[in-house]
Amino acid sequence: MLNYIRAEFYKLARRKGYWIFLAVVLALESLLVWGFHMVNASGGRLCFEDCVLSVVPQALSFGGYFAIVAGEMVFAGQYKNGTLKNEVAFGLPRWRIYLGKLIVQLMASTLMCLVMVGYYVIICRLTTPEAGNAPVMLLLGKSLLAALPVWVGVQGMICACCFLIRGEAAHTIAAVSIYWGLPNLLTFVGLLFYQYPAGRKMMEIAEWTPSQMLGYTARYLEEDFLPWLGWMCLVGGVWLAVSTVLGLWRFRRKEIN
Amino acid sequence: MEDIVLSTHGLTRAYGRALALDGVDLTVRRGEIYGLIGRNGAGKSTLLRLVSGQSVPTSGSIRLFGKTGSDLRRERARTGVILEAPSFSPFLGARENLEYYRIQRGIPGQDAVEEALELVELTDTGSKKFKNFSLGMKQRLGLALALMSRPEFLLLDEPINGLDPEGVAQFRELFRRLNQERQTTILISSHVLSELSAVATCYGFLERGRLLEEITAQELRERCQVCLRLQVDDAVKASVIFHIKLGTDAFKVLPDNTLELYDHLDCPQAVSQALAEEGVFLQSMERRGSDLETYFLDLIGGGHHA
Numbered sequence: 001m002l003n004y005i006r007a008e009f010y011k012l013a014r015r016k017g018y019w020i021f022l023a024v025v026l027a028l029e030s031l032l033v034w035g036f037h038m039v040n041a042s043g044g045r046l047c048f049e050d051c052v053l054s055v056v057p058q059a060l061s062f063g064g065y066f067a068i069v070a071g072e073m074v075f076a077g078q079y080k081n082g083t084l085k086n087e088v089a090f091g092l093p094r095w096r097i098y099l100g101k102l103i104v105q106l107m108a109s110t111l112m113c114l115v116m117v118g119y120y121v122i123i124c125r126l127t128t129p130e131a132g133n134a135p136v137m138l139l140l141g142k143s144l145l146a147a148l149p150v151w152v153g154v155q156g157m158i159c160a161c162c163f164l165i166r167g168e169a170a171h172t173i174a175a176v177s178i179y180w181g182l183p184n185l186l187t188f189v190g191l192l193f194y195q196y197p198a199g200r201k202m203m204e205i206a207e208w209t210p211s212q213m214l215g216y217t218a219r220y221l222e223e224d225f226l227p228w229l230g231w232m233c234l235v236g237g238v239w240l241a242v243s244t245v246l247g248l249w250r251f252r253r254k255e256i257n
Numbered sequence: 258m259e260d261i262v263l264s265t266h267g268l269t270r271a272y273g274r275a276l277a278l279d280g281v282d283l284t285v286r287r288g289e290i291y292g293l294i295g296r297n298g299a300g301k302s303t304l305l306r307l308v309s310g311q312s313v314p315t316s317g318s319i320r321l322f323g324k325t326g327s328d329l330r331r332e333r334a335r336t337g338v339i340l341e342a343p344s345f346s347p348f349l350g351a352r353e354n355l356e357y358y359r360i361q362r363g364i365p366g367q368d369a370v371e372e373a374l375e376l377v378e379l380t381d382t383g384s385k386k387f388k389n390f391s392l393g394m395k396q397r398l399g400l401a402l403a404l405m406s407r408p409e410f411l412l413l414d415e416p417i418n419g420l421d422p423e424g425v426a427q428f429r430e431l432f433r434r435l436n437q438e439r440q441t442t443i444l445i446s447s448h449v450l451s452e453l454s455a456v457a458t459c460y461g462f463l464e465r466g467r468l469l470e471e472i473t474a475q476e477l478r479e480r481c482q483v484c485l486r487l488q489v490d491d492a493v494k495a496s497v498i499f500h501i502k503l504g505t506d507a508f509k510v511l512p513d514n515t516l517e518l519y520d521h522l523d524c525p526q527a528v529s530q531a532l533a534e535e536g537v538f539l540q541s542m543e544r545r546g547s548d549l550e551t552y553f554l555d556l557i558g559g560g561h562h563a
Contacts, residue, residue, distance in 0.1 A: 003362070003363045004361055006360050007357050007358070007360040008361075010357055014348065014349060014353060015348065016348070076346060081346060082344030083344050083345060083346060085309070085338075085340060085344060086344060086345075086358060086402065087361070088310050088311050089311065089333060089336070089338040089340065090336075090338075090358075090406070091310065091331055092361070092362075255311065255312050255313075256312070
């Protein structure tokens with residue numbers, strides 16, 4: 001497994017797209033912070049605390065989209081390029097291929113997240129004054145800690161989409177549809193049939209989907225954090241377990257072209 | 258050491274109602290260069306895909322290096338495979354692609370990459386990406402990957418596709434060298450029967466998912482040897498005439514008063530005259546003999562090309 005992970009990182013490090021994506025996100029972060037700086041320069045009073053806590057906890061659900069990008073970068077069009085057959089034909093067990101890719105996807109997206117958040121915090125710290133009493137780093141840490149299990153669950157779903165759906169565009173659309181479309185669909189149908197118990201149940205289920213839960217995390221950073229963290233772990237764990245078991249089971253006998 | 262490298266028993270693969278392979282019993286022995294011959298859609302690629310684990314049999318079994326069932330997968334590490342078009346990451350060059358697989362497969366030493374590239378004469382690609390390779394270069398890189406782990410058994414599906422005549426000759430020579438120097442057993446499927454007949458030591462003929470026949474190159478040569486096939490009323494007397502009057506022992510007596518004469522091919526009149534003079538009734542005489550292509554076409558019923 002270690003060789004497999006090393007090889008995947010060897011390939012990922014040579015994917016220009018990965019680095020270009022990271023560079024674009026960092027440039028956008030720089031632009032945002034430059035905007036804060038301009039507000040302060042024209043008499044505004046934005047401090048470090050405002051810049052970090054008004055952005056990071058609110059943007060946790062974006063992490064799911066970054067997970068989709070990282071998943072795509074690691075999977076690297078294996079069906080389109082026909083490279084999975086090289087791995088299977090050498091006798092690598094299919095579970096190793098699947099879990100190896102999942103682990104590298106998780107590591108690559110975590111690395112991406114650390115670089116993005118770390119860079120943002122550093123440039124905010126360098127350009128905005130420190131003020132206020134809020135424990136910024138503690139709240140930031142709590143946000144990321146709560147988001148991590150759900151991101152892992154989302155990554156499991158993306159990995160299953162990559163392995164089970166051949167077309168590159170098709171599995172990206174499927175992943176986005178499940179991550180973003182499913183809660184919205186459930187909410188929409190739930191609203192339509194709100195007068196029935198099933199409609200209300202659908203809206204309740206929508207609340208427990210990853211993108212919705214990530215969106216609510218900012219509300220629980222100061223109160224009821226531990227129970228919320230437990231729920232995040234539970235939801236992330238269920239998504240990871242269900243998608244991985246389903247993915248491994250279907251990939252076990254999948255025809256490789 | 259196992260004598261049989263690959264054997265399949267009743268190997269069947271169905272796609273819906275269509276049978277791509279139908280109860281194939283195939284045997285490849287150590288040291289052989291096995292030529293797998295069949296038309297498009299005969300089941301050659303399906304067979305290789307099943308052996309290399311890319312597809313799962315509907316029924317039947319595969320035994321590789323004596324192992325079957327759950328042990329089969331591990332034995333695949335002793336094989337090298339080129340299946341259909343060689344496939345690599347398009348954004349990496351030749352060395353980077355091989356290095357990726359070297360790390361993944363745990364092959365020690367970076368020399369393995371250079372050695373494989375040298376074997377297929379693909380050392381001078383520089384930083385050119387795989388997506389910009391010609392078909393011949395892709396084929397060479399595919400073979401380099403197959404050879405990198407020094408396999409005991411090579412499975413090659415149309416390996417000379419896209420190669421120029423010089424490349425074809427180089428590959429042919431390489432297969433012979435690998436077979437003789439490294440004792441690599443090779444299974445090649447190809448449409449180019451003349452190329453196959455230049456290297457293969459035995460053949461399997463596939464048609465509509467069924468293995469029609471397995472024969473050695475020696476047996477094929479004998480069956481394809483040009484001769485006069487005669488049917489007479491007394492084969493024993495005819496053989497004495499061949500020996501005494503025509504002065505030749507180059508003939509074979511077959512059942513049903515049939516003889517195959519490998520001499521006097523240019524003067525069948527002299528043969529029939531000699532038989533007639535001694536009172537042997539000649540019922541029929543025909544000139545027989547063919548090459549691999551004709552043999553294959555005869556076997557499948559003629560009319561179609563491989």
